[in-house]
Amino acid sequence: ESDKSKVVDLANRHTKPSGTTYQYGTAGFRMKADQLDPVMFTVGIVAALRSKKLDSKIIGVMVTASHNPEEDNGVKLVDPRGDMLEQAWEGYATALANSSSPEELVHQIHQMVTALQIDLSKPANVIYARDTRPSGPALVSALVDGLKAAPGGTTTYTDEGVLTTPILHYLVRCKNTLGTEEEYGVPTEEGYYEKLATAFKKLLKPRGSIDSQNAPEELLVDCANGVGTTATEKLAKHLEGYIKLIPVNTSIDKLGVLNKGCGADYVKTQQKLPPSMVPLLQPNQRACSLDGDADRLMYYYLDRNGKFKMLDGDKIAALVAGFFGELMEHAGISKEELDVGVVQTAYANGASTHYLSQRVPVQCVPTGVKHLHHAAEHYSIGVYFEANGHGTVLFSANALNVLRRHQATSPAQQASLENLIALTELINQTVGDALSDMLLVEVVLAYRGHGGAEWDSLYTDLPNRLVKVSVKDRGAFKTEDAERRLTAPQGLQDKLDALIKKYEGGRAFVRPSGTEDVVRVYAEATHKVEADELAFKVAGMVY
Ligand code: 16G
Ligand code: ZN
Incomplete structure (x- = not known):
């Protein structure tokens, strides 16, 4: 009973606006940050329950919206081995997030605990981190309320501060394997840099056939004005004398610049240099871009004529x-x-x-x-x-x-x-x-x-084109064969096949986005104009 009133009390501070539906999608919950408060609260509860279900193992919670705009945010759960939350739990996380009232939430928790046979008396252990988004701290406090509201035995939680997504994943794995045969590393941020740097120095030692003389003297790293900035700076210190990492786009305290005109997603979608890199990069030089939580990497270089080339x-x-x-x-x-x-x-x-x-x-x-x-x-x-x-x-x-x-x-x-x-x-x-x-x-x-x-020069990319199409109901698009073919709407795939056949080297597919309310069309062909034409014709058939 006291458990129940605890949930209700705290849930009253994080009520869901009516008319909003949340979905644990491809990369957790992700949307405009100002809508996420109630979700953070219920995610705290789910994280604690997940830990209880897995014998008090440490569960991670990462607050980030990755490459998305600064005003977005998101949250995803990390399982004990450092991988993503088991898929079967996504539905429970979604159900809790969509509870229409504190009482309904109590009911959903009860259903979940019964269905999954969770022993509530077990203690729970959770760690969390966030990226540099200004909405982060407030969302983290909603998460903490959720952790406090979790029913049953004590929930212990640790704030790991501002970290890249992969460092949080690393910490979760390290902490859960500590003292076992599968020990993964020192469970601290510093331990992460040390582990990477030590391995890198072994590999680039002038021994065997890997010669450090071949490494570039310096490498420009576009940090997307995000959390990758501090991580790159810290890592750079560990690598002194081996490779000089030069962080670019490092304004983590300036509002409105995260992922803007820079970062891995900008490079991939615009297929060009971030403007800030233009004056810095010389012909024949390579550089790379991270995204807003430093889990994506795009390389590129200028050829000897100064032309941009992408290495994705x-x-x-x-x-x-x-x-x-x-x-x-x-x-x-x-x-x-x-x-x-x-x-x-x-x-x-x-x-x-x-x-x-x-x-x-x-x-x-x-x-x-x-x-x-x-x-x-x-x-x-x-x-x-x-x-x-x-x-x-x-x-x-x-x-x-x-x-x-x-x-x-x-x-x-x-x-x-x-x-x-x-x-x-x-x-x-x-x-x-x-x-x-x-x-x-x-x-x-x-x-x-x-x-x-x-x-x-390993191979030459086929010209390609990606197009977004807004449709009435993207749920109407169903795919098979690893999203390469449509099974619904009925008959559409046959029409697409007939069209694609007409293009030399043509390939195209249509799939509903898992992160935006659109349908995506991808097309490639031997010639650029044809790839573009194919993409737009397919988009026309989808619309
Ligand atoms: C998420 C995924 C990314 C995927 C993208 C596709 C993770 C951590 N991230 O960002 O891998 O490429 O969604 O988005 O899984 P889409 O479904 O909107 O095309
Ligand atoms: Zn990312």
């Missing part, structure tokens, strides 16, 4: 997948012992899929990191990247064992083996991480003595 998530996947194959061969580890696989989405450029398929198994899954992450877990070394720059490389438990046990038969093999092991430390195993991915890219390029142009 697909290019990173192509670079990295090949590298692992090469190192394994040099270490004397066969493809039978460890298989490398790549996971992409329908947005992957057709040329990248073609390039990769000739070398490794490639799988296509629906959009959203959780889908890619789970598919990548089925390989010994699973490389996953979305074209937008979100991705990482996962090593299976077996892969780690094989690397630990492998006996090198020459110093060269030994060096490659040590490099592979260092890579398992350099790469964030919990989620896509722009900073970790950036160091990975620099290692591969240094190893090969390559710059942007050589990397870019």
Whole structure:
């Protein structure tokens, strides 16, 4: 009974406006920040219940809207191993968020506890962090009210402050594995930088075939005026003498500039340099952009004529997948012992899929990191990247064992083996991480003595076009085959097929967005004008 009045009391301070519907979507709840207060409250309750259900393991809560505008915000839950909330729980999180009154909320909690057989007497443990958005602190206090309102045994919670999304994921995994065989690292922000820097220095030590002389003297890092700024600055200190990271777009205290005219999403969607980079970047020089919570990475360079060239998530996947194959061969580890696989989405450029398929198994899954992450877990070394720059490389438990046990038969093999092991430390195993991915890219390029142009030449992107279409009901669009084909509205896919056939190298698909109230159309073709035309014709058929 006291539990119930506690929920009702606190819920009264976070009432849901009527007429708003919340949805735990592709990346948690995300919308205009001023609508999120009641959601934060119920998410606090869900986080505590999730911890109780998992024997008091630590659950993470990240408050961010990533690459979206500054006035947006969002929240997502992190499971004990540092991966995204189990999908089955998204529905419960949605149901609690949509409770129309405190009494209804109490009822929803009861339903959830019964259905999932949660032992409420167990203590709960939750940690949380936020990005630099000005709406963050107030939303965090709503979250804390939710944590306080959670029924049953004590809920312990820790404010981890302002962090990148991948650092919060890292902390969750470290804290839950502390003192076990699977220990992941020192569970502090500093421990994260130290772990990455130590691995990077092992890889770039002038030993084996990776020569630090090939690393660029300095690398410009566009921090999107977000939380990546502090993380890049701190990481840079740890890397002194190895690579000089120069943060650009670092105004975290200035209002209205987050992700504006800069950042990974700007680069990917505009396919051009952030204006702030124009005076800084020289021909033949590369640089990169992070997004607002530093989990996406876009590279680019100016060719010798000063023309902008983009190196997106697909290019990173192509670079990295090949590298692992090469190192394994040099270490004397066969493809039978460890298989490398790549996971992409329908947005992957057709040329990248073609390039990769000739070398490794490639799988296509629906959009959203959780889908890619789970598919990548089925390989010994699973490389996953979305074209937008979100991705990482996962090593299976077996892969780690094989690397630990492998006996090198020459110093060269030994060096490659040590490099592979260092890579398992350099790469964030919990989620896509722009900073970790950036160091990975620099290692591969240094190893090969390559710059942007050589990397870019792995394959040539097919011209492509992305269009958003506002429709009456995006729920009417249903897809199959990893979102590459429509099953509804009825008959539409057949019409699309007939159209696409007319274009050389044509490929197009339509899918409802998971983050905006629109339908997205993607088209590619051998020639730019045709890719554009195909996209607009498809958009016309959808509308
Ligand atoms: C979210 C996803 C991102 C995906 C995007 C697609 C995570 C952490 N983020 O930002 O991976 O590419 O949604 O958005 O899963 P859309 O459904 O609106 O096209
Ligand atoms: Zn992000």
